[in-house]
Amino acid sequence: MNTDFVEMNVLFDFYGSLLTGKQMDIFKMYYMDDYSLGEISQELNISRQGVYDSLKRAESVLRFYEEKLGLVKKYNIESERINKIKFIIDKAKNDISDEKALKVLDDIQKELEGIEL
Structure with a gap:
């Protein structure tokens, strides 16, 4: 296209x-x-x-x-930042065994999912 x-x-x-x-x-x-x-x-x-x-x-x-x-540019930058944060959280969740820390990461991940750009 x-x-x-x-x-x-x-x-x-x-x-x-x-x-x-x-x-x-x-x-x-x-x-x-x-x-x-x-x-x-x-x-x-x-x-x-x-x-x-x-x-x-x-x-x-x-x-x-x-x-x-510059709204499209800002949107793309923020989307990229959110995706990087999600990646970091996923990686951290694999390396952490502490249940409280995992819960915090899950909560952060849910909040990120709710962000509407």
């Missing part, structure tokens, strides 16, 4: 609600419903060039918000 395609879908998940209604519709049709520019043009009764321009503007807006806010 094209990495640009994946990147656009992730950016849309974070910032899609900041697009105009028309941009959102065109974006969804192109990236999520796999419509061609011509099919979108026919469906929305606008020129193919208009669809292309709107799509490129939406992509630009999504990239702009990520550049300024």
